[in-house]
Amino acid sequence: MNVETSQPDVRSRILVEATRLFAERGYNGTSIQAVSESVGIRRPSLLYHFKSKADLRDAVLANMLTYWKDALPSILTAATSGGDRLDRALSAMAAFFVEDPNRARLINREMLDRPEPMGELFRENLRPWTGLLTGYIRMGQEAGSVRADLDPEAWTLQMIMAAIGAVAVGPVGGHMLSEHPSVERQLRELVRTAKASLFNPRPPAQTSEVS
Amino acid sequence: MNVETSQPDVRSRILVEATRLFAERGYNGTSIQAVSESVGIRRPSLLYHFKSKADLRDAVLANMLTYWKDALPSILTAATSGGDRLDRALSAMAAFFVEDPNRARLINREMLDRPEPMGELFRENLRPWTGLLTGYIRMGQEAGSVRADLDPEAWTLQMIMAAIGAVAVGPVGGHMLSEHPSVERQLRELVRTAKASLFNPRPPAQTSEVS
DNA sequence: CCTACCGATCGGTAGG
């Protein structure tokens, strides 16, 4: 596994392996020894790049947040650009997690392990974007296209969490049923559920800005 | 019999503390030392009741499954006894987790930590009951009351996972939004979402609110 | 249910 071809600097290789292992086995279930072995170096070498295990965790989380901050704007902007594009926005969010299921698993784990720090992270980085979405939903309610009894914040949160849950633990939960729905099937139903629960049954004709 | 101290046998006290700690900090984040301290005994004493840490985990899981098997039938029977009782069924499921959030957290953690064993557990214990529900949904589809494009398995799974997620990590996710929805609010919206996405919109009545 | 003790592994440091 280890060769002199350690070109893609060691630090980022450590990050990749740590992300994978933390997502799969959890922070407490992963020794830095295991991480360094996956990279092909010795433990002290890893500790040269990251002062401590906690430091490595923070770096892993910060690194992932980069992807979030990169992906979310385009996802949520898509959602606010037209009624019929909601499914594309939800699909984009789903695709973000499906692309690498470990993203969903890691977030799920960290939410369980360290609620407060994760809450803080969400607050600082994601809030502006979700605010955009809930604001747009409220506009839809005033316009009559979105159900009046819908709770914008709770609805938004539910859809995000459902996408994470479907990817992170969906396949396991699937065993509750005789016919295990694939993650794709679960996400397809999520989109259907989202649309059916968001829009009014017979929206007042609202297709004026069709592309 | 012992009268001085109200000690409902040590074994179950160990189970209670272990359940709490496993749910809060995870299996790998909890030492049997910590469990025994919570109970007020020494570690070797705990190991007299449970041969190993893995043994303790199995017992905790089996113990919780008892509650599930006790609660699920009544929940799902309620769901199949009438169209308008769906919300009561969902509320019952939600209440089961709200009553002790650690139930949701523990299940979430175990699904992440040990997918296969948990899948097996679900398969053996929960499948009959969910089959009842999906069968009923299919009947509703044939009768026309339930949306034809709904995926019964995926829909059922989504609602169960959403309830677990809302209780286990909902409060953390709430920080994504400027106005944190309480767990109660999240579950209320879950019920609304479930109904709106399950049933067909009312047959075109005379009301003409369409512009 | 306890005291006493075990080897293995943990995260981390010294020093080059």
Added chain:
DNA sequence: CCTACCGATCGGTAGG
């Protein structure tokens, strides 16, 4: 990026 070494904690056993 390495070898060598550290104290602390881990799960578990002996034996009463």
